[in-house]
């Protein structure tokens with residue numbers, strides 16, 4: 001199965017990147033202005049649907065969503081339970 | 082007196098930062114009424130100069146139309162100058178209701194509520210009609226005033242890629258569970274002059290049971306066969322749930338805006354929209370002017386027809402001269418220069434040639450997409466446009482951009 005961090009990276013690129021700027025696992029997405037904090041909601045929904053989890057709103061902070069690596073860490077907290 | 086030096090210094094630092102970055106905005110003073118020919122003082126203190134204005138939102142040339150001025154005078158004489166009240170206390174005159182009715186007829190909607198400006202309409206509408214159980218799905222290039230209104234609302238918010246219908250559909254699927262889904266777009270986008278695909282958007286909204294809100298500020302009065310707006314052009318009149326628009330551009334250009342659409346939704350704004358409840362509405366003199374504007378536009382399509390002819394002439398003229406413009410058919414015609422400094426230099430040289438047009442660059446438009454946004458008016462005569470074309474050719478030749486591709490211009494000047 002495709003690794004989670006690649007799934008997330010692929011989604012972020014398809015969803016938010018409209019030029020050819022390069023996104024890596026540790027590229028700051030929200031603080032770097034690539035994902036506006038508004039658009040986080042669809043990212044959250046995507047993760048919840050894909051991994052069949054529910055991330056509480058107070059955990060879905062801009063900080064927790066700021067890089068692909070951080071997102072994966074967050075998602076893993078809920079996947080295991 | 083707590084304006085300490087420390088505070089002052091911090092402001093000065095920010096302001097100097099803007100100056101150093103070349104994004105400090107300066108006003109040019111106009112010493113005449115708004116029109117195709119204006120008298121300008123620029124830079125400040127310089128002697129006055131008569132120039133042709135090709136950057137106003139005065140699409141129909143009604144800003145200083147004698148009939149509109151006369152109607153405004155009459156409004157001033159019969160209804161006075163100010164209301165000294167918000168609408169629901171003692172700030173509603175018969176002419177305010179009359180204007181709401183006329184706008185409703187003009188736009189082909191169910192009801193209309195006036196706001197002090199379209200900025201206020203956009204700031205107030207979402208919070209008044211949506212709750213946290215709802216979702217707003219907006220085009221990524223909507224106007225700043227919509228973005229602010231969205232921020233003030235507790236509903237969830239997501240965006241779709243500019244005019245990308247497949248992406249919008251995926252978002253509508255994603256939020257199927259929401260109580261109300263509202264799709265949000267500009268009718269004509271102010272920076273690129275392109276038109277929203279309202280017909281496709283309405284179809285999607287019907288399929289997924291979503292409402293649609295369109296900001297028609299750059300369309301009302303001249304887009305569509307009888308100038309009703311983008312919904313007329315796209316064949317979806319009566320199918321737009323909410324239209325917001327301004328009287329500060331084509332419709333006389335003074336000020337004021339409105340929310341027009343489904344009856345209950347407009348009533349919700351009357352009960353709940355904060356800029357309506359807590360700020361004075363449009364002054365009587367302006368209401369009288371807008372009433373005349375709508376009367377003129379309902380009687381004849383002459384002005385929007387002339388605008389269409391002028392726009393076609395202008396677009397063809399620029400293309401024939403080898404200048405790169407954003408494709409389209411609206412009177413917003415961006416001349417693409419890509420480099421920020423080039424856009425500033427070009428604008429200054431145009432001014433020397435007697436043409437008033439402004440360069441836009443990041444952050445107003447994306448990085449590397451600096452431009453001069455030209456806006457055509459029914460107030461222009463062909464001789465104005467010919468003179469402006471000559472100026473663009475002369476300045477274009479000076480900077481060696483005529484007939485050049487985007488890449489060639491970027492190679493010369495950088496992004």
Ligand SMILES: Cc1ncc(COP(=O)(O)O)c(C=O)c1O
Nearest residue numbers: 198199200224271298327329338
């Ligand atoms: C798309 C759009 N909406 C709203 C506004 C605001 O209009 P008003 O001047 O009535 O506040 C503008 C003006 O720049 C605009 O371009």
